[in-house]
Amino acid sequence: xxxxxxxxxxxxxxxxxxxxxxxxxxxxxxxxxxxxxxxxxxxxxxxxxxxxxxxxxxxxxxxxxxxxxxxxxxxxxxxxxxxxxxxxxxxxxxxxxxxxxxxxxxxxxxxxxxxxxxxxxxxxxxxxxxxxxxxxxxxxxxxxxxxxxxxxxxxxxxxxxxxxxxxxxxxxxxxxxxxxxxxxxxxxxxxxxxxxxxxxxxxxxxxxxxxxxxxxxxxxxxxxxxxxxxxxxxxxxxxxxxxxxxxxxxxxxxxxxxxxxxxxxxxxxxxxxxxxxxxxxxxxxxxxxxxxxxxxxxxxxxxxxxxxxxxxxxxxxxxxxxxxxxxxxxxxxxxxxxxxxxxxxx
Numbered sequence: 642x643x644x645x646x647x648x649x650x651x652x653x654x655x656x657x658x659x660x661x662x663x664x665x666x667x668x669x670x671x672x673x674x675x676x677x678x679x680x681x682x683x684x685x686x687x688x689x690x691x692x693x694x695x696x697x698x699x700x701x702x703x704x705x706x707x708x709x710x711x712x713x714x715x716x717x718x719x720x721x722x723x724x725x726x727x728x729x730x731x732x733x734x735x736x737x738x739x740x741x742x743x744x745x746x747x748x749x750x751x752x753x754x755x756x757x758x759x760x761x762x763x764x765x766x767x768x769x770x771x772x773x774x775x776x777x778x779x780x781x782x783x784x785x786x787x788x789x790x791x792x793x794x795x796x797x798x799x800x801x802x803x804x805x806x807x808x809x810x811x812x813x814x815x816x817x818x819x820x821x822x823x824x825x826x827x828x829x830x831x832x833x834x835x836x837x838x839x840x841x842x843x844x845x846x847x848x849x850x851x852x853x854x855x856x857x858x859x860x861x862x863x864x865x866x867x868x869x870x871x872x873x874x875x876x877x878x879x880x881x882x883x884x885x886x887x888x889x890x891x892x893x894x895x896x897x898x899x900x901x902x903x904x905x906x907x908x909x910x911x912x913x914x915x916x917x918x919x920x921x922x923x924x925x926x927x928x929x930x931x932x933x934x935x936x937x938x939x940x941x942x943x944x945x946x947x948x949x950x951x952x953x954x955x956x957x958x959x960x961x962x963x964x965x966x967x968x969x970x971x972x973x974x975x976x977x978x979x980x981x982x983x984x985x986x987x
Contacts, residue, residue, distance in 0.1 A: 654669070655669045667943075668940070669726070669728060674731060676731055683967075686965075691886065695906075705984070711910065718745075724950070725957060726948065727965075728942045741909075743886070750877070750880045753876065753922065756929055757924070761836060761875075762872050765839065767868075768842070771865040771866075779908070782912070789833070793816065796846065796853070813925065815835070815922070816924075817921055822888055822912065824986055829912065829915075843866040879922070880922060888903055903982070904977065
């Protein structure tokens, strides 16, 4: 999904200017984030820790298994928000905008919720649909993702044309592409999560998905369509990272695996590589209301503080050694990041 001109990518960016003497200046743009929101700040610190830990493992995987095309993107994510500045009670920093970055995904999720929730809330009976197919090995994942994305597009296009000819309603909703990894079978389950405007649309999607699939590739009972009663919760379910970062070793025993999940680095790398160039999130059948475009002029600040992320301290530190968020990760998270990392299974 491309960021909007005034979406997550413009939450706050900056450039610093070299000055003579002791004067310093920075150019900031965007709204920044609220420095006084302690909960959000600690959440940012947690996501930064997870991202940096994951990206180090991802880069190492690229070197070991010969997938250098993703290496640069992983390093960009590692450096995302490494340096930020605070000024006038706001936080500014540069975002990598990569879909595997937990910091950027959180901003993107908030942006999507803000833009789409008012629209979905006007639908009289929205339905949540899950469309899935038979699990596949990693070598087929890219082709399968491309194929199901095209198949979904064709379904939407077919009903759009029928609607134009007065022979039925068009399909209208939002959808996201995801994939799970099954460590026991070493397979991947690409699937769509969809919210449509009513039950008829949900039934059409499930029917078309099943009938268009090759025999044995889909199971009717695996396709789900449920009425949505909590619009925000449904959107959050749709807007995810594309894949879970931590996976249960036995997907059939999720309850027993709580706190014992594993970060399957090679599998995650396979999923991210397979999704490259594909739209993870998209809308169909409707347009968003035109929002008022607010010009985000760059401005110069001289009264600001520089902060640099220190992974060993789980926080951003200024030149006085002060911490920005005072975040301290729990022992369980540190254990997961340090001991529950598998770099071979795929």
